[in-house]
């Protein structure tokens with residue numbers, strides 16, 4: 346157990362809340378600041394909005410006096426460590442660092458000599474040293490890297506992954522100066538099994554973008570291959586399965602209905618924006634991957650249209666049940682989910698679309714389609730069932746036995762009337 350320290354975490358979402366709970370667990374006193382008042386009230390009432398954190402954990406942390414959530418910056422005291430875990434979205438395709446700026450404005454006046462500020466939000470190389478640190482300097486009247494420490498440590502969270510948890514997953518750490526790196530390392534060494542120090546904050550920022558761009562590009566590769574293999578009448582799933590037996594030099598990625606979440610549709614564009622802006626050249630892999638992956642929902646709609654057509658049905662007037670709307674299986678995360686453009690595409694063609702997903706609550710995704718339970722009646726009524734997210738706790742026997750035409754974008758189902766992406 347490390348000495349209890351005052352930790353401020355700005356942003357209590359998918360990244361900030363698990364970090365807060367782990368910091369509490371390792372003996373810190375933690376305040377979680379969030380601009381979302383409803384989220385804060387929920388947390389103080391012992392309710393977690395993040396699937397990987399239980400209500401019991403939050404309740405115990407609050408009851409034990411080790412954790413407090415607040416939306417009031419005026420209630421904050423100076424801290425030993427502050428971690429920024431706020432969103433970094435795109436606005437019209439351009440990085441929007443407004444949330445990081447807002448966080449720096451709140452943290453800056455609380456900075457004291459010897460404290461540590463770490464940025465965890467995913468962002469382009471240069472953000473920590475050329476944007477965050479000067480803002481903190483201006484707000485505090487102190488000098489980052491000399492009077493206080495500043496670092497960057499990307500998050501590698503994989504929601505729903507019970508093997509590679511926050512604690513088990515190695516964490517890349519960096520600092521503005523060697524002393525800052527020591528401070529960042531000291532903080533995270535107590536939270537995770539292994540830290541991986543790198544020489545500059547820019548290397549750490551690029552590491553995160555490399556990891557997500559690698560995934561984005563490889564998914565684009567198999568997505569494009571899936572489209573071509575289908576046209577060639579070859580089973581791409583079987584080919585990828587077979588290639589996966591190669592013990593070296595091949596990493597398995599699977600095609601799907603498109604990418605979603607806070608990472609893949611956004612992070613690679615942070616990298617390409619910076620490269621274009623600073624070097625005046627195009628990041629061709631990112632552009633191509635964005636292009637291919639963003640076309641997958643439209644491809645799914647076309648395939649469903651063709652499937653219905655072969656059954657002498659028009660999409661117009663057909664009832665289509667979309668199964669799964671989270672962007673990722675076994676999670677409630679529906680941000681940037683491909684289910685959204687798929688539903689809209691089907692509706693535009695005149696389909697009567699209904700959706701089923703027990704993981705995603707109505708306030709997590711504002712879909713224009715009616716939500717239904719997965720019943721015999723719904724399955725038999727549907728002219729087409731489109732499996733978009735293959736959560737494990739779905740009654741797939743019901744779907745395969747009673748579905749008339751099932752389009753499976755995940756290679757989950759087998760049987761008559763089932764078509765694969």
Ligand SMILES: NC(=O)c1ccc[n+]([C@@H]2O[C@H](COP(=O)([O-])OP(=O)(O)OC[C@H]3O[C@@H](n4cnc5c(N)ncnc54)[C@H](O)[C@@H]3O)[C@@H](O)[C@H]2O)c1
Pocket residue numbers: 355356357358359360361378379380381384430431432433444445447448465466467468500501502503504607608
């Ligand atoms: N979700 C993931 O799996 C994941 C993984 C790795 C990295 N990241 C990165 O981590 C960052 C946070 O992502 P997330 O998934 O936790 O987002 P999130 O939307 O789940 O949570 C962010 C929280 O920050 C709050 N917030 C926004 N502005 C704020 C401000 N000025 N002050 C206080 N709170 C503020 C929001 O209300 C929200 O609750 C992003 O940069 C993201 O790319 C996310």
